[in-house]
Amino acid sequence: MNKFRGMRSAMIVGAGVAGLTAASALARTGWQVEIAEASPDRATAGWGLCLTGPSLRALDALGLADACLAEGYGMRVITHVDVDGIPSDQVELPRLIGARRPAMVGIARPQLHRILHAEAERCGVVVHHGLTVTSVDPQQDLVDVRLSDGTARRVAMLVGADGIRSSVRGLLGFETPVDYLGQMVWRALVPRPGWATGIHQFAGEVNTAGLVPISRSRAYVFLTENGVQPGMLPDSELAARLADLLTVFPGRVEELSPLTSASDSVVRRPVQTAFLTGAWNRGNCVVIGDAAHAPAPQMASGAALAIEDGLVLAEELERHSTVERGAEAFVARRAQRCRTLVQTSVRISGLEQAQRHSEAYRLVDTCHRQMAEPA
Numbered sequence: 360m361n362k363f364r365g366m367r368s369a370m371i372v373g374a375g376v377a378g379l380t381a382a383s384a385l386a387r388t389g390w391q392v393e394i395a396e397a398s399p400d401r402a403t404a405g406w407g408l409c410l411t412g413p414s415l416r417a418l419d420a421l422g423l424a425d426a427c428l429a430e431g432y433g434m435r436v437i438t439h440v441d442v443d444g445i446p447s448d449q450v451e452l453p454r455l456i457g458a459r460r461p462a463m464v465g466i467a468r469p470q471l472h473r474i475l476h477a478e479a480e481r482c483g484v485v486v487h488h489g490l491t492v493t494s495v496d497p498q499q500d501l502v503d504v505r506l507s508d509g510t511a512r513r514v515a516m517l518v519g520a521d522g523i524r525s526s527v528r529g530l531l532g533f534e535t536p537v538d539y540l541g542q543m544v545w546r547a548l549v550p551r552p553g554w555a556t557g558i559h560q561f562a563g564e565v566n567t568a569g570l571v572p573i574s575r576s577r578a579y580v581f582l583t584e585n586g587v588q589p590g591m592l593p594d595s596e597l598a599a600r601l602a603d604l605l606t607v608f609p610g611r612v613e614e615l616s617p618l619t620s621a622s623d624s625v626v627r628r629p630v631q632t633a634f635l636t637g638a639w640n641r642g643n644c645v646v647i648g649d650a651a652h653a654p655a656p657q658m659a660s661g662a663a664l665a666i667e668d669g670l671v672l673a674e675e676l677e678r679h680s681t682v683e684r685g686a687e688a689f690v691a692r693r694a695q696r697c698r699t700l701v702q703t704s705v706r707i708s709g710l711e712q713a714q715r716h717s718e719a720y721r722l723v724d725t726c727h728r729q730m731a732e733p734a
């Protein structure tokens with residue numbers, strides 16, 4: 360099975376979910392890995408995310424699912440609430456890491472990153488903060504990389520894991536548009552109400568909202584604002600504006616509005632997608648995670664794809680005699696699954712904006728079942 364015979368040194372650009380998990384997966388198969396991360400320190404914005412079954416399955420393969428379950432809040436059910444505030448149905452997601460463990464987990468991003476960083480470092484990965492790549496020169500079987508601190512590396516593989524606005528994509532000559540879907544998504548950290556033991560999703564007359572527990576004491580409220588131009592609001596206004604947007608929802612959302620106005624952690628981001636059509640590699644350079652395929656957040660599965668990428672890349676490199684062949688096999692294995700998720704997330708965004716909530720929920724359910732298939 361182990362066919363790879365070349366030098367095993369990799370430079371990864373970006374210490375996000377994709378970069379850190381790829382680093383650990385590669386280091387476990389004997390690669391020496393350095394990461395260049397642009398942020399000056401490890402601080403990660405404080406809102407939460409949901410790790411669905413495929414994320415947990417991929418994290419379990421790295422031995423990290425239990426740490427995430429311990430730090431986060433395990434769940435199995437999504438409750439859909441209609442525009443009148445009445446629960447309309449409950450969807451039980453597939454349990455991909457065994458019947459005794461939850462189907463999904465809500466977790467604070469800083470906790471997830473702490474777990475991923477600790478594992479990468481345990482595997483011997485060196486993470487440099489405040490560093491980026493300024494030029495990439497693929498040679499035969501090697502890559503010459505220049506870094507923003509003036510140093511250079513000659514490595515066997517360069518991995519661009521630098522997110523939806525990837526600059527590695529540009530350095531490699533790949534062009535892909537980043538599409539704005541006409542929605543802004545809000546997140547606010549709040550105390551967890553006792554009734555929030557799974558995900559709640561609330562249909563609204565204009566927007567949609569929801570609640571995801573991320574620990575016994577905390578949850579995050581999300582709201583997707585439809586039909587707005589992308590733009591910034593002053594941080595000082597975010598909590599009050601989100602609380603306002605929530606007041607029009609009936610039922611249990613009424614409880615969330617005051618919690619949100621007291622929140623000191625509210626963010627508002629554009630809903631954007633990107634998908635790199637064709638190859639994701641040039642020789643021994645490859646892009647992964649959101650840099651190659653960024654879905655809209657409605658499926659809560661971008662992190663799943665990012666984590667799977669790292670595992671599949673490491674597997675395919677073991678199966679092939681050169682980095683280039685391994686990278687090509689990686690792309691061949693990943694492209695369809697990632698394209699389907701990105702396209703489905705765009706359709707869900709459109710259905711939400713057309714207020715076709717039950718169709719959106721059915722599509723989410725179908726896509727979660729497709730994602731349950733092995734990566």
Ligand SMILES: Cc1cc2nc3c(=O)[nH]c(=O)nc-3n(C[C@H](O)[C@H](O)[C@H](O)COP(=O)(O)OP(=O)(O)OC[C@H]3O[C@@H](n4cnc5c(N)ncnc54)[C@H](O)[C@@H]3O)c2cc1C
Nearest residue numbers: 373375376377397408409491521522648649659660661662
């Ligand atoms: C509002 C929102 C909510 C979401 N909720 C969920 C959810 O609940 N569940 C889920 O699975 N997914 C969710 N996602 C998607 C998920 O966050 C992404 O798919 C995932 O973070 C992608 O990981 P990544 O490592 O590819 O990119 P990122 O997480 O963006 O990480 C990229 C890293 O690269 C660094 N970087 C950027 N440029 C450079 C550079 N030039 N040089 C060096 N470093 C650089 C960045 O600082 C960052 O650390 C959500 C996304 C959004 C926007």
